[in-house]
Amino acid sequence: MTSAAxxxxxxxxxxxxxxxxxxxxxxxxxSHACADCFGPLEVGYELPSLTRSDIEAGPASIxxxxxxxxxxxxxxxxxxxxxxxTRLARADLLARxxxxxxxxxxxxxxxxxxxxxxxxxxxxxxxxxxxxxxxLACPSTGNLANAVAAAxxxxxIRSVVLIPADLEPQKIAATAVYGGTMVAVDGxxxxxxxxxxxxxxxxxxxxxxxxxxxxxxxxxxxxxxYEIAEQLGWRLPEQIVVPVASGAQLVKIDKAFRELIALxxxxxxxxxxxxxxxxxxxxxxxxxxxxxxxVQPVKPATIxxxxxxxxxxxxxxxLDVVRRTGGAVADVSDAEVIxxxxxxxxxEGIFGETAAGVTLGVLRRLLAxxxxxxxxxxxxxxxxDGLKTLDAVGQGGGPGNAPAAIRPTLAAFEAWESAHERxxxx
Ligand SMILES: Cc1ncc(COP(=O)(O)O)c(C=O)c1O
Ligand SMILES: [Zn+2]
Numbered sequence: 001m002t003s004a005a006x007x008x009x010x011x012x013x014x015x016x017x018x019x020x021x022x023x024x025x026x027x028x029x030x031s032h033a034c035a036d037c038f039g040p041l042e043v044g045y046e047l048p049s050l051t052r053s054d055i056e057a058g059p060a061s062i063x064x065x066x067x068x069x070x071x072x073x074x075x076x077x078x079x080x081x082x083x084x085x086t087r088l089a090r091a092d093l094l095a096r097x098x099x100x101x102x103x104x105x106x107x108x109x110x111x112x113x114x115x116x117x118x119x120x121x122x123x124x125x126x127x128x129x130x131x132x133x134x135x136l137a138c139p140s141t142g143n144l145a146n147a148v149a150a151a152x153x154x155x156x157i158r159s160v161v162l163i164p165a166d167l168e169p170q171k172i173a174a175t176a177v178y179g180g181t182m183v184a185v186d187g188x189x190x191x192x193x194x195x196x197x198x199x200x201x202x203x204x205x206x207x208x209x210x211x212x213x214x215x216x217x218x219x220x221x222x223x224x225x226y227e228i229a230e231q232l233g234w235r236l237p238e239q240i241v242v243p244v245a246s247g248a249q250l251v252k253i254d255k256a257f258r259e260l261i262a263l264x265x266x267x268x269x270x271x272x273x274x275x276x277x278x279x280x281x282x283x284x285x286x287x288x289x290x291x292x293x294x295v296q297p298v299k300p301a302t303i304x305x306x307x308x309x310x311x312x313x314x315x316x317x318x319l320d321v322v323r324r325t326g327g328a329v330a331d332v333s334d335a336e337v338i339x340x341x342x343x344x345x346x347x348e349g350i351f352g353e354t355a356a357g358v359t360l361g362v363l364r365r366l367l368a369x370x371x372x373x374x375x376x377x378x379x380x381x382x383x384x385d386g387l388k389t390l391d392a393v394g395q396g397g398g399p400g401n402a403p404a405a406i407r408p409t410l411a412a413f414e415a416w417e418s419a420h421e422r423x424x425x426x
Contacts, residue, residue, distance in 0.1 A: 010130050013048055014070035017041040017215055020317065028070070030131050032214045040313065041215045043070045050263055052234055055226075060085040062119050062223040068259060069223075070216050071126040080125065081151050083118030084223050086110035088231040088379070094347040094360075098367060102377040104237070106228055107350055113150045113174065114385035115143035115306075115353075116249065120220035121151045121209055127216035128207035135160060135206040139196035141189050141245060141306045142171035143384050148209060149178035160206065162192045168305060170388040188300060190311045210246070214313075218248040225256025228379055229266050236260070236271045238376035241363045243355045243383050244275040244284050244329065245307040247314030254321045273321050274372065275329035276362035278302035278354075282331035284315045293319060303334045303392050304354040306384060328371050332361035338392055340364065344382070351386035359383070 009015060009028070017026040021039025032041055048067055058064030062084030063076035076082075087107045095103035111118040121144070125136060136152040137160040138144050145161040152159035159180030163172070164187060175182055185192045193211075200212040209217045229236055236257055242250040254273055260266045277285045280302030287295045295315030300308035312318070322329055332340070337357035344360050345351045352360075359380050366372035386393070406412040 010072055011043075011070040011127065011216075012073055012075075013045045013067055014043045015046050016044045018044045030133075030212060032212050043215050043219050045070075047259070047263060050265070052230075052265055055230065055265075062122060062220065065223050065226045068226065068256075069123055069219055071123060072130060075126050078126065078129075079155050080122050081112040081118055081147075081154055083111045083122050085227060088228060089348065089350065091348050091380075094344065097343065097347055098364065098374070100367070100374045100378065104228075104232075104377075104379045105344070105348060105350060106224060106379055106381050108224075108381065108383045109350070109352070109385040111147075113143070113146040114388065115147065116221065116224060116381070116383045117143040117147035118151070119223050120144075120217045120248075121147040123220035124207065124209035124213045124217035125151050125155060128209070128213050129155070131207070131213075133205050133207035133213070134158070135203070137161065137196070137199070137203075137206045137208045138210055139163075139189065139192040139208070141308055142167050142175075142388070143306055144210065145175040145182065146171060146388075149175045149180040149182070152180055153178040162196055164189050164192055164305075166305075168389055168391065170390060174388060189309055190297070193309075193311075218252055218314075221249045221252035222256035222259070224249065224381065225253035226260065228253075229257065229260050234266050236266055236269055237379040238270070239272045239274065239327075239372060239378040241274045241276055241359050241366075241372075241378070241380045243307055243359045243381060244277050244312070244318055245309040245355075246312045247275070247284060247318035249381070249383070250275050251314050251317045251321055254325070271325060272327040272376075273325045274327040274362065274366060275318050275322055276359045277329065277331040278304040278307055278337060278358050279331040279333050280304075281308045281310060283310060284312060284318050285329040285331040287315065288319060288322065288329040295319070302337075303389075304337055304358050305389075306353060306355045307358060328366065330362045330365050330369075330371075332358060332365055336361040336365070341386060341393055345386070350382055352382040353384035353386050353389040354392050355384050356382040356386070357392070 019034035019039040022037045061082040091103045108116040139162045165184040200208045207213045261268045281300035297311035340360035341357035
């Protein structure tokens with residue numbers, strides 16, 4: 001729905017929630033599941049008429065798109081981490097390596113806690129404050145914990161994050177530093193998520209961003225799609241490859257592209273959406289391959305821990321998007337993930353986390369299988385920072401390990417050089 005006469009509410013131009021399954025509509029508020037069929041709820045809008053210049057005049061953060069989000073109009077003035085407006089880097093050396101034409105990397109390391117999760121948390125926080133919640137909470141595969149703890153610290157409210165106990169040490173340290181409450185749970189992310197759902201029912205003033213505030217939270221990922229279109233000069237890429245854990249990011253990038261078309265801000269040139277998973281946690285890729293509409297849960301076993309959700313909430317909707325747009329969901333092994341992290345770093349100077357390795361690994365796989373067009377303009381998402389998943393490239397005597405030291409003399413350097421570099425050239 002669009003209308004020049006839209007009047008903003010306390011959630012901007014959002015004016016209702018609706019059920020993705022049965023279409024029932026509800027008032028905006030603190031619900032996340034359909035009262036009729038338990039389906040997930042989605043935010044609906046009466047969007048204003050909006051020009052490119054209206055958006056371009058906004059701040060260099062996700063709040064330039066505040067009119068398209070379920071947040072108060074003056075949200076940019078509240079204390080937040082101001083994520084977004086990250087770099088869209090043209091990846092010519094990587095493209096050459098892959099035999100592709102135009103390739104871009106949307107580099108989400110530029111966010112305040114170095115992953116795209118700052119976007120979703122900022123929207124969830126704004127909506128949660130509006131609804132009167134007092135505590136910001138989440139179950140997390142790591143990056144979300146960082147983002148929730150940081151955003152709550154800046155907003156001056158309490159945070160409670162629940163994480164699987166086996167998370168990467170860098171992600172634990174990068175959450176603890178903000179001083180909120182962190183609870184390590186002996187179980188998988190799916191166990192942690194179940195515990196969070198039980199707690200959300202018990203603790204009335206706790207906003208679990210990705211559980212009871214999920215309809216608002218998930219909308220934050222639309223800003224990745226808006227930014228890509230704006231940074232390409234107000235047009236859509238022909239292909240996009242997105243990492244899939246719960247699947248929300250992929251589904252919302254597609255929603256963003258469709259909204260921009262409906263608003264007349266970009267031409268409807270057609271695009272294909274591809275999803276990327278690690279083989280050790282690939283329930284959506286498996287369902288895609290089998291031609292199923294439902295996703296069979298799995299027990300994750302992969303180094304890509306940020307994507308290790310065995311029972312993805314948005315899995316069926318990912319399948320809808322990739323099938324509607326003519327894309328695919330594929331998966332790659334942990335060895336391919338590590339190879340892809342190194343390739344992205346060596347060709348583009350971008351050290352992405354394991355999720356980036358999954359995404360680039362799947363791009364390579366789809367190219368090799370002829371399912372992705374090497375000549376079509378393509379964007380891949382680097383959703384997080386390699387400094388948070390150092391073990392993936394620093395173990396087993398690989399080049400990530402500290403090199404043996406030499407004495408500080410020219411002779412020692414030349415001896416080292418003839419042993420290493422010349423050998424490598426020969
Ligand atoms: C770095 C990174 N990339 C991608 C994702 C996937 O996001 P979604 O759950 O929206 O599919 C996550 C989720 O935790 C993540 O941490
Ligand atoms: Zn319903």
